[in-house]
Amino acid sequence: MTSSSHDSILKLLRKHSGQDFFGYKDGPILRGVEHRMRKNRIASVEEYVTFLKREPEEIDKLHRELLVGVTRFFRDKVAFADLDKLALSSLIDGSPCQTLRFWVVGCSTGEEVYSLAMLAQERIEACRHQPALKIFATDIQPEALGVARAGIYPLQVSENISEARLKRFFEPHPDGFKVKPTIRRPIIFSTHSILHDIPFSRLDLVNFRNLLIYLEPDAQREALTKIHYALKPNGFLFVGHSESVEGHDDLFRQIDRGGNIYQTVVKSHQGGTASECFPMSPRQLTLQPGGKRIQVSSALVGAREAARARTEELQSVNEELQSANEELQSTNEELATLRDELQATNEELRGRCLVLEKDLEKADRDNNEMENAFRSFGVGVIVLDLELRILRHTWAVTRVVQLIPADAGRPLADLRLWLKLEMTDLSDIVKSVLRDLEPFQQNVQHEDGHWYAMKVSPSRRANNSIEGVSLTFLE
Numbered sequence: 432m433t434s435s436s437h438d439s440i441l442k443l444l445r446k447h448s449g450q451d452f453f454g455y456k457d458g459p460i461l462r463g464v465e466h467r468m469r470k471n472r473i474a475s476v477e478e479y480v481t482f483l484k485r486e487p488e489e490i491d492k493l494h495r496e497l498l499v500g501v502t503r504f505f506r507d508k509v510a511f512a513d514l515d516k517l518a519l520s521s522l523i524d525g526s527p528c529q530t531l532r533f534w535v536v537g538c539s540t541g542e543e544v545y546s547l548a549m550l551a552q553e554r555i556e557a558c559r560h561q562p563a564l565k566i567f568a569t570d571i572q573p574e575a576l577g578v579a580r581a582g583i584y585p586l587q588v589s590e591n592i593s594e595a596r597l598k599r600f601f602e603p604h605p606d607g608f609k610v611k612p613t614i615r616r617p618i619i620f621s622t623h624s625i626l627h628d629i630p631f632s633r634l635d636l637v638n639f640r641n642l643l644i645y646l647e648p649d650a651q652r653e654a655l656t657k658i659h660y661a662l663k664p665n666g667f668l669f670v671g672h673s674e675s676v677e678g679h680d681d682l683f684r685q686i687d688r689g690g691n692i693y694q695t696v697v698k699s700h701q702g703g704t705a706s707e708c709f710p711m712s713p714r715q716l717t718l719q720p721g722g723k724r725i726q727v728s729s730a731l732v733g734a735r736e737a738a739r740a741r742t743e744e745l746q747s748v749n750e751e752l753q754s755a756n757e758e759l760q761s762t763n764e765e766l767a768t769l770r771d772e773l774q775a776t777n778e779e780l781r782g783r784c785l786v787l788e789k790d791l792e793k794a795d796r797d798n799n800e801m802e803n804a805f806r807s808f809g810v811g812v813i814v815l816d817l818e819l820r821i822l823r824h825t826w827a828v829t830r831v832v833q834l835i836p837a838d839a840g841r842p843l844a845d846l847r848l849w850l851k852l853e854m855t856d857l858s859d860i861v862k863s864v865l866r867d868l869e870p871f872q873q874n875v876q877h878e879d880g881h882w883y884a885m886k887v888s889p890s891r892r893a894n895n896s897i898e899g900v901s902l903t904f905l906e
């Protein structure tokens with residue numbers, strides 16, 4: 432790949448995604464570009480650059496290809512065991528510190544930060560003074576951070592997590608396992624680039640694994656200087672298996688045999704290396720008044736101090752913003768979950784409504800069939816509630832009582848009987864049936880001379896409670 436094609440691709444990526452790959456090693460970028468070229472059956476890099484300009488979606492795909500997010504729980508178990516023995520034991524058991532502050536740089540989909548949180552939690556629970564824990568977990572990929580925030584992982588992760596830890600720190604989820612709040616709560620996730628954003632500060636431990644290898648030496652130095660600046664004196668740095676902090680002895684010294692764990696050597700930034708992290712421009716320097724060397728250096732020290740104070744102020748504001756952002760994000764996620772749940776409930780209710788509608792249709796049909804049967808057998812039925820008001824009736828009953836559908840709810844006593852039976856007598860019969868819960872039967876004569884068998888019985892609901900009384904008239 433020519434340097435002009437390389438630059439064109441990185442500029443397109445920067446313009447489209449806002450992410451700057453200048454400072455990343457050429458090898459992985461070239462491999463990513465070649466892979467995308469093969470996928471699109473494109474033979475030359477120049478042709479691929481033209482294709483990228485024409486198809487913005489391809490820039491997204493290349494972007495994802497370059498940000499290798501490979502990760503897993505307790506990736507390199509021996510290194511994690513060393514971290515526990517050498518760093519966490521000293522930080523948690525050995526110091527009366529109130530709040531421990533960790534930072535996981537390039538956390539991808541979260542497996543690594545939850546591994547660290549599990550180890551720390553185990554130590555904290557076993558420790559007498561139980562320090563509080565705050566872990567910043569950052570990455571430049573918002574999609575990966577979304578997965579990390581949700582903390583839901585497939586069943587296969589059980590291959591890398593012991594059964595005891597799975598039980599203690601995870602709960603079952605339809606998609607596999609979900610991290611419990613004990614290890615989710617101390618973590619603040621946010622988008623942040625180790626190369627382009629202000630670092631956190633006053634940290635006890637920085638986990639910076641499997642990202643250093645993708646960076647050019649200058650960018651490596653820049654990242655390590657920022658991390659050194661962010662750590663407290665004797666703070667710990669945890670790097671990946673194939674990474675080395677060799678050549679940066681002025682910043683870190685190795686403390687394990689595997690070359691994964693380091694401690695800061697001097698806090699030279701306390702003497703002013705903030706300017707190394709956030710350098711002043713030459714123009715700022717030439718603006719300092721006075722030609723004497725002593726004046727320049729005291730102005731320089733003053734400016735450095737001011738820059739450091741300003742940087743720390745910015746860091747606190749940044750942290751507060753990160754926390755607020757994290758809270759908003761969680762609220763947002765809760766709202767999204769709530770919306771999904773509401774949608775599910777809505778769908779369930781709609782389903783139930785359909786079933787009810789079908790039941791109603793069936794009940795209506797049954798009712799009509801019953802009505803027809805009653806009509807053909809000449810059975811009139813009238814059902815009264817406990818206060819002797821009309822609940823429902825069949826059409827056949829209108830031959831013995833004057834009734835229309837609008838009469839539902841009217842008292843029995845208001846109705847006109849076409850029978851040679853006084854309404855007061857009928858009311859007394861109904862009341863005695865309600866009182867004794869014993870059916871009553873009697874033949875009654877219609878005004879036209881026909882005889883009807885009248886039966887008055889308690890009417891029960893499906894749960895066997897008394898609803899009222901039913902009166903049937905059979906000619």
Ligand SMILES: C[S@@+](CC[C@H](N)C(=O)[O-])C[C@H]1O[C@@H](n2cnc3c(N)ncnc32)[C@H](O)[C@@H]1O
Pocket residue numbers: 498499500501502503506536537538539540543569570571572575623624625626627639640641642671
């Ligand atoms: C190979 S993964 C490593 C994940 C994890 N640290 C581990 O070792 O399992 C590298 C991660 O670094 C992230 N990354 C790349 N450049 C970054 C930058 N400038 N600042 C922060 N994260 C970055 C990528 O998005 C990716 O998620």
